[in-house]
Amino acid sequence: MRAPNELRDLIARDLAPARPLAPPALRALALVPVAAAIVVLIPALNELRPDLPSVGVVRALGFAVLQAIAGVAIVAAALRESVPGRQWRVGHVVALVAGGLLTAVLLPGLAAQAFDVAPRPAGAVAVGVACFRTSALAALPALAASAMLSARAFPLRPAVAGALYGLGAGLIADAGLRLWCEFSAPAHVLLAHVGAVVVSMLLGTIVSVVYASFMKG
Amino acid sequence: MGGGNPDPAERELIALMRDYLAGRIEAFDGLYAALAARLRAYLISLCRDASVADDLLQETFLQMHRSRRTYQPGRPVAPWVFAIARHVFLMHRRGTARRVRFLERVAAAVGADEVMRDDRRALADVDAVRRALRAVPADQRRALVLHHVEGWSFAEIAGRLGIRLNAAKTRAFRGMRRMREQLK
Numbered sequence: 001m002r003a004p005n006e007l008r009d010l011i012a013r014d015l016a017p018a019r020p021l022a023p024p025a026l027r028a029l030a031l032v033p034v035a036a037a038i039v040v041l042i043p044a045l046n047e048l049r050p051d052l053p054s055v056g057v058v059r060a061l062g063f064a065v066l067q068a069i070a071g072v073a074i075v076a077a078a079l080r081e082s083v084p085g086r087q088w089r090v091g092h093v094v095a096l097v098a099g100g101l102l103t104a105v106l107l108p109g110l111a112a113q114a115f116d117v118a119p120r121p122a123g124a125v126a127v128g129v130a131c132f133r134t135s136a137l138a139a140l141p142a143l144a145a146s147a148m149l150s151a152r153a154f155p156l157r158p159a160v161a162g163a164l165y166g167l168g169a170g171l172i173a174d175a176g177l178r179l180w181c182e183f184s185a186p187a188h189v190l191l192a193h194v195g196a197v198v199v200s201m202l203l204g205t206i207v208s209v210v211y212a213s214f215m216k217g
Numbered sequence: 218m219g220g221g222n223p224d225p226a227e228r229e230l231i232a233l234m235r236d237y238l239a240g241r242i243e244a245f246d247g248l249y250a251a252l253a254a255r256l257r258a259y260l261i262s263l264c265r266d267a268s269v270a271d272d273l274l275q276e277t278f279l280q281m282h283r284s285r286r287t288y289q290p291g292r293p294v295a296p297w298v299f300a301i302a303r304h305v306f307l308m309h310r311r312g313t314a315r316r317v318r319f320l321e322r323v324a325a326a327v328g329a330d331e332v333m334r335d336d337r338r339a340l341a342d343v344d345a346v347r348r349a350l351r352a353v354p355a356d357q358r359r360a361l362v363l364h365h366v367e368g369w370s371f372a373e374i375a376g377r378l379g380i381r382l383n384a385a386k387t388r389a390f391r392g393m394r395r396m397r398e399q400l401k
Contacts, residue, residue, distance in 0.1 A: 003249040007275050008242070011282050017240040018286045083287050084304070085296035154284040156304045214382075216308070216370045 042176030166204020
């Protein structure tokens with residue numbers, strides 16, 4: 001079967017050597033400096049968690065790094081999703097999202113002295129808002145970088161790719177809070193920390209879908 | 218490089234894809250010869266119309282060309298190409314649905330129910346639509362027809378007319394507004 005002349009001419013006119021994109025895992029490494037900056041800057045711009053001596057620097061930093069690595073890994077999964085023919089199956093997407101959210105739920109407790117360290121009731125809302133705002137804002141640079149990496153490929157399911165890189169960016173941002181926030185009470189963790197991760201995930205979905213429809217016209 | 222140990226046919230496709238990325242048109246010919254029949258059968262199975270499948274086949278190869286950088290050397294070519302073909306089909310289906318909605322809106326504007334009952338009046342209404350279209354400035358009419366009737370995306374229209382994406386959208390929007398005003 002021969003290509004129609006019109007199509008062949010069109011391709012021939014536009015054909016030039018093209019450098020293929022690097023594998024998704026390799027491209028996701030571009031986020032490592034962003035993740036490192038977030039993990040360092042959040043405690044640097046605020047303060048180190050007051051219970052650091054009793055928790056231990058290695059433990060707090062270890063869980064922060066672990067969560068940041070999980071975030072970068074999920075962004076790598078999003079970049080793989082953005083390559084035609086390499087989309088994840090629905091079960092894998094569900095497992096990635098559940099695993100990411102579970103990380104955000106469990107790590108604050110594992111990195112704290114107990115699973116129920118709560119802020120004083122009088123200041124609980126203010127503390128929650130501060131954590132939520134810091135986490136959500138810190139996710140933006142990682143989200144922007146991930147969105148650009150994904151857009152350079154060709155996501156056929158932009159909502160899925162966006163949700164995954166939004167989740168990854170949210171986890172990276174929240175990793176910085178492991179060195180700042182000492183609270184592990186379920187209400188605080190779910191509303192302030194997991195809430196910010198979910199918002200980042202939704203933002204990623206919106207950015208990806210809007211960009212895809214803009215490109216399609 | 219991933220993708221396991223591909224069979225000889227897939228290995229040949231991988232080699233062709235490598236040459237295609239290097240900018241050799243003969244590699245495109247080879248890819249077309251190896252993939253077109255399978256892709257056409259796949260597209261027919263999706264849209265159940267051979268002539269539409271032929272159009273979608275060309276669009277698949279164009280889309281494959283545009284996004285060739287996303288192919289990862291050494292990986293099987295077929296899953297990559299078939300994913301693109303499926304995407305092209307889904308975009309076509311969305312465009313068709315948009316076209317149908319447009320025709321329904323036009324039909325509603327000219328009183329489609331009455332048109333069905335009265336052939337003479339129908340002809341007059343068709344004429345009204347034609348007149349309304351003629352009243353739309355040529356550049357707007359072109360964008361309007363390409364998008365709403367032929368189902369082109371704004372990006373494709375911008376490429377074809379050599380204008381910016383936003384200009385394509387604006388022209389189609391203004392053309393539609395002008396046509397509505399004419400039909401009132």
